[in-house]
Amino acid sequence: MRWIDDYRGASEVTALLAQISAKMAHLTQYNAQQPLRIMEVCGGHTHAIFRFGLDKLLPDNIEFIHGPGCPVCVLPMGRIDSCLDIAHRDDVIFLTFGDAMRVPGGHGSLLDARRKGADIRMIYSPLDAIKIAQDNLTKQVVFFALGFETTMPASAITFIRAKEMGLSNLFGFCQHITIIPTLNALLSDPNQKIDALLGPGHVAMIIGANAFTPLCQLYQRPLVVSGFEPVDMLHSILMLVQQIQDQRAVMENQYARVVRADGNPQAQAAIKTVFCLKAHSQWRGLGDIADSGMQFTPEFASFDAERYFQPIQYDSHEQPQACCAQVLTGRCKPQQCPLFARQCTPQHPTGALMVSSEGACAAYYQYNQECICQTM
Incomplete structure (x- = not known):
């Protein structure tokens, strides 16, 4: 990744990646087939992951699940x-x-x-x-x-x-x-496989990091409120991995320079x-x-x-072939949608996830050329 050479925190990035890899090597319950599944709630984090190639730099036994923290994407x-x-x-x-x-x-x-x-x-x-x-x-x-x-x-x-x-x-x-009722809805789904969460830093700036503590207690999932720089996100992932290793499930605030407890x-x-x-x-x-x-x-x-x-209140419906709902809830990746990069592109979108600046499909389309090639 060429950006690391020019990044002001290059040495810290390298050190964090080494620490995460070492800890994940000891967590033998996770492998490439059954990875540690981390949901990044915020679409800003999704774009940072692919912009900086963090998904490729991290071990194969870590998988990112893209969450519903993009308000345009969840718009019916x-x-x-x-x-x-x-x-x-x-x-x-x-x-x-x-x-x-x-x-x-x-x-x-x-x-x-x-x-x-x-x-x-x-x-x-x-x-x-x-x-x-x-x-x-x-x-x-x-x-x-x-x-x-x-x-x-x-x-x-x-x-x-x-x-x-x-x-x-x-x-x-x-x-x-x-955001909190949304995460409640996701985590209460018995079919949803989420091991840990990267908490949305911008929302937490308003509602406070402590607002996420009840979720950790209720669902026994670790959550780290994260910033958006590569160092922020890698540090947050290391904190999550450490919690998994210690068998803890608490809220931690990596973004304390911006986010206050309350x-x-x-x-x-x-x-x-x-x-x-x-x-x-x-x-x-x-x-x-x-x-x-x-x-x-x-x-x-x-x-x-x-x-x-008094506008007409229309029923919400989706294009039958579109997988927007599945992508938003972490049940599939954008490139698994039959419309991705075919009928659905930024120029001619079928769903909101392709047009939003925080949408998962837009991130895959812009930064993940492998996914584009797979659809051709």
Whole structure:
């Protein structure tokens, strides 16, 4: 791997790889056929693994399982269709992050709708929605509020400011979701073979590392909250391997330079002011998960786009041949999907995992040329 020669922590990378290999050699219960299966929850970790070739540098008896920590990837097609229902209305300006533009719904994507004349705009910060609403007072401006706890504070602050300013033409289509119920759903599945987890550093920055401790206690799986540099991830993997060797199952925080035990109280307060849990939420690949989605609190209900526009609530369905659900839940690898790199490419995606910057299929397509060759 050429990057190691130029990497500022090259010697540390080499040392960590040697330590992991030595410890895995002593864990004889794991081999190439039955490896230690580590789920990296966050899509950012998935891309780092393949960008830096960590899967090839590590011993053969370690296997990465790609988790559901990409909010665009777990977005059901029915939710995109409801967005399209709103976005096609004449008096609406619909705002979204770039990752969601090309996610296909049953009736096309937001990008398709923009090509057909809908006023759909890509923004980089939720706060951009305030200026657009101020500049277009005769329009209804709808922001697609999407993401795990990482992006919730920015959405919350946007609507707090909008309320303070008295903006009445700004709304949010809320698709914010929470990570802990998702992991509960995965780990409670008796058919799911997960030995350890790399915890999502960005989410933990908001909710705190301690939020993951009950999962370790309940399911007896080690979890290490990890940063995103190669050294961070290798150090985290070493910590997981050490726990396996010691027959422990606890939460450890490798990313302590960024993640505090109790998270960010100011961000948590903003979230609690604007959003609250709703009883049920649909997830691509995981179905209905109780208490996993967010909605506007009664105090901020006037900003709720679904309450105001009453869009059609579409059933979620998938392309029959697509394996998005299986990839999201670690039951297969992207290249095992019959559509991967054939009908489903970044230019012509069938599923969200190919278009998201954190999607597993996008990572395989961009960095793992062996997988592309296997499909040809």
